[in-house]
Amino acid sequence: MGKLRSAILTSVVLNLLLLMTVCSDLSLFAEGKVVDVARSLAPLPPVQHPRENPPSAAKISLGRELFFDARLSRNDRVSCASCHEPNKGFSNGGRFGKGIRDQRSTRNVPSLINVGYSHPLFWDGRSATLEEQALLPIQNAAEMDMPLEVLEKKLHGVAEYRRQFAQVFDGAVTAARIGQALAAFQRTIVSTDTPLDRYVGGDRTALTPRATKGMQLFFGRARCSICHKGPELTDNRFHNIGTVDPEIPDDSGRRAVTGRAEDQGAFRTPQLREVARTAPYMHSGKFQTLSEVVEHYNFGGVTDTANDHRDEILEVLYLSEDEVEDLVAFLREGLTSPDPPIANP
Structure with missing residues (x-):
């Protein structure tokens, strides 16, 4: 019983530390009110070219x-x-x-x-x-x-x-x-003019009311910004989010590179600008719609497929149907620029 209490206490402390970190960086709900995302999210900076490969x-x-x-x-x-x-x-x-x-x-x-x-x-x-x-x-x-x-x-x-x-x-x-x-x-294939970018730049009318609610969920209770954070909306890290695909069951993800068991089934967090243009989703393209993606996270990444390495940051979100639709609206509308990046020859 002592070991169990110790494990529970450790889990609680770790989650509190994680929550404190996320709250300081990612505009989570504070005392029932969402912090202004525009004040906490920096604009996307210019792409950096390496010194050994300067552009012309x-x-x-x-x-x-x-x-x-x-x-x-x-x-x-x-x-x-x-x-x-x-x-x-x-x-x-x-x-x-x-x-x-x-x-x-x-x-x-x-x-x-x-x-x-x-x-x-x-x-x-x-x-x-x-x-x-x-x-x-x-x-x-x-x-x-x-x-x-x-x-x-x-x-x-x-x-x-x-x-x-x-x-x-x-x-x-x-x-x-x-x-x-x-x-x-x-490096010239960039998207920097989404409604979210304009909102961060000071235009409070850039997002529709529904997309604004979705943005608050994204940076708040839906916990998306734990991984999709910073100006790039990615932590550039690797997570096992419960997307093991029966069609490619032997894909070990990051583990194939590092050899570490803890990296089994972990894949890189993608950036999300223009995400509505890039279906299907996940490393195996198993989800055809953004609604499917959000519902997957709403259930904490739990599926019928056995997964012993699911990331501990995942948890059931208990989002209502309206909240799911709000979040999808933010992903679909708030992260899509009016003119898509085009680079035809």
């Missing part, structure tokens, strides 16, 4: 051309944009991606909107930088299946690419420079 108009233009060029794949059928389609929120609108032989990938295609703020990258965080990340799908046999040494020779044989690489890098086509150009372009 010519480099970004080269990266854009590479992004839409199917010649980066072995059989000239798949480009980066084949999975990251601008008109689908720089995702692909499906549960999974497709490779050069129409083979299905094992995870949902992450959106590239505001990817310049994300670190590390991929659902499991296996890449530290965009420059590194950009080259992995190219080499992956299930995606573009193009060895980098072959790609270098292939692009060197294109006169226009030889000219552009010489102009931008004062040198020949190399895999590292391909990654730098792609990364420079991807």
Whole structure:
């Protein structure tokens, strides 16, 4: 009995500490009133480019051309944009991606909107930088299946690419420079003009009444901002949120990278701007709608699938149907800009 009381007391203390931290950062309800989100949430800062890969108009233009060029794949059928389609929120609108032989990938295609703020990258965080990340799908046999040494020779044989690489890098086509150009372009895919951004900037009319209620829930009782926090609306960390998918039961998530048992089934917290454009959701695309996502969290991430590693921060929310609809309205309306990020060639 003493051990049980000690465990309960420890749990209570940890939850109180967590609540205090969240309250100080994320505008949780205080004495029945929600703190003004505009005062507690900083505006989204400009994307930071690494010192070793400074941007230029010519480099970004080269990266854009590479992004839409199917010649980066072995059989000239798949480009980066084949999975990251601008008109689908720089995702692909499906549960999974497709490779050069129409083979299905094992995870949902992450959106590239505001990817310049994300670190590390991929659902499991296996890449530290965009420059590194950009080259992995190219080499992956299930995606573009193009060895980098072959790609270098292939692009060197294109006169226009030889000219552009010489102009931008004062040198020949190399895999590292391909990654730098792609990364420079991807850092320009940004969303900074959502109603939430305008609200934070001082426009108190930017959100509809329903979306305003949803915002208060998001930063309050619905606990979304424990993980979706800060100007980027992500902690850039990894959590097991109860989305084990029977279709891909062997996906160990972050554990495949770290080897740590506690990372089993944990996936990176995505940023949420333009989330209404990027369905379906979660690492396996198992939820088709934002309503399904909110209902999943409303039940504390508990499902019929066994999950011994579900994150302890999850708890049943007891949101009413109206509150669920308010929260969905905030995600759908409050985080969607009037003009979506478009970067067509």
